[in-house]
Amino acid sequence: WMAGVLMMSMIGLLFVFFPAQIIGAFVPDSPLHIALASPILLLCGFSQPFLATCIILKTTFRGTGDTKAVMRYSYGSMLVFRVAGGLLVLQTMDNGLFWIWICMMADVVVQATVFWRRFEGGKWLAAKV
Numbered sequence: 001w002m003a004g005v006l007m008m009s010m011i012g013l014l015f016v017f018f019p020a021q022i023i024g025a026f027v028p029d030s031p032l033h034i035a036l037a038s039p040i041l042l043l044c045g046f047s048q049p050f051l052a053t054c055i056i057l058k059t060t061f062r063g064t065g066d067t068k069a070v071m072r073y074s075y076g077s078m079l080v081f082r083v084a085g086g087l088l089v090l091q092t093m094d095n096g097l098f099w100i101w102i103c104m105m106a107d108v109v110v111q112a113t114v115f116w117r118r119f120e121g122g123k124w125l126a127a128k129v
Helices: 002-017 019-026 033-063 067-092 096-121
Strands: none
Touching: 002 019, 002 033, 019 033, 033 067, 033 096, 067 096
8 A cells, every 4th residue: 555655645746846837737828727726736745645545545444344434434524624614614715715625635634544543453354244
């Protein structure tokens, strides 16, 4: 699983160090898009290792039959951070797009942490398929 995390981390480093250039490759004549999307791509770069951890560990748990736990933790985190956080951001923040992505990143970081702790705890080994 470390290979997947390392690969996503390398992609994340590109997002962190070259956000304007990456956005500019897709919309070269739009400084507005570059200005709006570059900070978001920077956030995505920092969240790449956590996203890789989520993908790998969720798949591991599903493969061992621990699907209900994956569903509970994923949906719970999404409801709190993406739905409730997103609604809060839309009602209170001016630059909503950036803060929506903060909520998305927080969700991914929390899920990665929860699933890593579950992985290290070993309870998932007792799941029946």
